[in-house]
Amino acid sequence: MLSTRVCTLISLLALALLPSASFAQAEAGTGSEDLEIIEMELGKSAPKNEVRETPTYNEPSTKENEMKDFSGLGRLAPFKEISVIQKRFMPKTERFQLFFGPSFITNDPWFTSIGAWLKGSYFFSETWGVELSYSFMSTEERQATKELKENNNIKSKSLVYPKSYMGADIMWVPIYGKMSYFNENIIPFDLYFSAGYGSTETQLGSSASTLHIATGQIFALSKAFAARWDFSWNFYNAQTEDNETNAFNNLFLTVGVSWFFPEAKYR
Amino acid sequence: MRDGLKILFVLLSALLLHRTAFAAEVIELPPEELAQESVLPVFDKPVSVKNRNVVTQDKIDLNFFYGMAMTEPIYDVSKFGIAGYYNLNEFHAFGVLFAKNSGGLSKYADQLKAEDMDFSVAPKPESTFLLDYNAKAYYGKMSMSKSIVLNTILYGSAGIGMVKFQNKSYPALALGLGQKFFFNSHWAFRFDLRMYANNAPIPFNKAAKTTDPNYPAGYGDFEERLTYTSNLEAGLTYLF
Numbered sequence: 448m449l450s451t452r453v454c455t456l457i458s459l460l461a462l463a464l465l466p467s468a469s470f471a472q473a474e475a476g477t478g479s480e481d482l483e484i485i486e487m488e489l490g491k492s493a494p495k496n497e498v499r500e501t502p503t504y505n506e507p508s509t510k511e512n513e514m515k516d517f518s519g520l521g522r523l524a525p526f527k528e529i530s531v532i533q534k535r536f537m538p539k540t541e542r543f544q545l546f547f548g549p550s551f552i553t554n555d556p557w558f559t560s561i562g563a564w565l566k567g568s569y570f571f572s573e574t575w576g577v578e579l580s581y582s583f584m585s586t587e588e589r590q591a592t593k594e595l596k597e598n599n600n601i602k603s604k605s606l607v608y609p610k611s612y613m614g615a616d617i618m619w620v621p622i623y624g625k626m627s628y629f630n631e632n633i634i635p636f637d638l639y640f641s642a643g644y645g646s647t648e649t650q651l652g653s654s655a656s657t658l659h660i661a662t663g664q665i666f667a668l669s670k671a672f673a674a675r676w677d678f679s680w681n682f683y684n685a686q687t688e689d690n691e692t693n694a695f696n697n698l699f700l701t702v703g704v705s706w707f708f709p710e711a712k713y714r
Numbered sequence: 715m716r717d718g719l720k721i722l723f724v725l726l727s728a729l730l731l732h733r734t735a736f737a738a739e740v741i742e743l744p745p746e747e748l749a750q751e752s753v754l755p756v757f758d759k760p761v762s763v764k765n766r767n768v769v770t771q772d773k774i775d776l777n778f779f780y781g782m783a784m785t786e787p788i789y790d791v792s793k794f795g796i797a798g799y800y801n802l803n804e805f806h807a808f809g810v811l812f813a814k815n816s817g818g819l820s821k822y823a824d825q826l827k828a829e830d831m832d833f834s835v836a837p838k839p840e841s842t843f844l845l846d847y848n849a850k851a852y853y854g855k856m857s858m859s860k861s862i863v864l865n866t867i868l869y870g871s872a873g874i875g876m877v878k879f880q881n882k883s884y885p886a887l888a889l890g891l892g893q894k895f896f897f898n899s900h901w902a903f904r905f906d907l908r909m910y911a912n913n914a915p916i917p918f919n920k921a922a923k924t925t926d927p928n929y930p931a932g933y934g935d936f937e938e939r940l941t942y943t944s945n946l947e948a949g950l951t952y953l954f
Contacts, residue, residue: 553944556787591787594918601829624856627763629805
């Protein structure tokens with residue numbers, strides 16, 4: 448008889464000590480005085496469970512999640528594309544960019560100029576940076592220029608073409624986006640504008656102060672490498688063979704590869 | 715007694731579990747041991763865009779544009795055009811393009827008047843007609859200074875057609891790249907860079923020189939050869 452009572456007490460104690468049982472009991476409120484006393488005693492000695500704040504995630508309140516009826520479901524708008532651009536795949540802040548790409552002049556009807564651009568950039572932020580540029584060109588006369596000379600004995604003395612260019616720009620990168628390639632791969636990109644000043648060396652050996660504006664896109668291939676195209680427009684006044692000073696402009700199209708370093712600091 | 719032992723065992727187990735549960739501690743790892751990078755998940759059947767803002771499939775788009783023949787030495791470089799495309803799906807579109815050249819001569823032709831050259835006697839390009847295919851390889855969205863979101867389509871184009879001069883029409887091929895920037899689901903800015911290859915009469919004939927005894931030359935006096943012209947076009951698209 449005694450052992451049966453001891454067993455019963457021990458069983459009750461065991462149930463009280465089980466955490467799940469104690470939580471369930473608080474909600475259920477069975478009303479057993481003995482159990483309440485035991486629980487109170489245990490509560491005094493039980494270790495306090497520390498409450499830690501989770502800094503980034505807040506559980507929505509149950510009121511927000513509460514659904515009163517389902518009649519409104521039929522009126523819900525379809526889940527369309529969310530117009531939010533997430534964090535950058537390839538951050539540029541406090542990183543350098545080294546770019547190299549073959550290039551040609553797209554707007555010269557008299558000469559074919561092919562060469563390359565080398566650019567080095569530093570980004571203060573995701574939006575602003577500075578860039579140093581150097582380009583060199585190899586040029587030959589187009590068929591039209593040869594025909595003008597051969598058929599009409601007219602030489603292109605009043606024409607000037609660039610041998611090289613060196614300058615500095617301020618880069619503004621206001622546009623960031625993502626593209627999907629045939630709905631498979633996602634490629635993040637930046638679209639930038641830059642403007643600056645430099646010097647063009649012409650085929651006659653003279654240097655001409657040059658205003659440079661450019662735009663282009665940088666497609667992130669990885670967090671360190673990117674494909675980039677660049678449209679650069681150079682404006683300058685240069686002296687011709689006739690000793691006249693004329694205005695010229697060259698529109699360069701360059702496609703190449705960028706390397707970003709050091710390694711990015713991620714969120 | 716045996717039952718008592720069993721219950722004692724249960725009690726001890728419960729006590730042990732109870733203590734373990736309350737003794738759970740927060741483990742704080744040093745920051746350098748935490749994940750530093752995010753990686754993109756790889757799926758067997760990746761679908762990058764599920765609900766497009768700009769749906770082009772089975773739709774017609776109408777385009778108006780201004781074009782500039784950047785490597786044209788003699789004639790006016792401007793042209794105005796209209797183009798219509800039927801979008802088979804989100805990746806392929808076929809259409810027709812018509813562009814009308816501006817009359818007149820370029821600034822270079824005016825300069826060459828001083829060298830007794832009169833290019834007005836040479837046949838000028840009048841218009842271009844192309845059957846054009848667009849491969850819309852890239853579709854995406856971009857944010858402008860985190861305030862405006864635009865959708866964009868980057869595509870390659872290939873066209874075949876005719877370039878009409880004053881005296882004759884010549885077959886032409888055109889390859890290019892283009893990009894559309896949609897500022898809503900119907901309207902977009904479009905930019906195209908096209909390289910044209912076609913035969914054309916060459917204006918640098920002796921008979922175009924005012925001092926030549928055969929001046930003025932007839933259209934038939936100008937030789938033909940293959941020419942390449944790069945065109946930059948900018949315009950508007952309306953998607954029906």
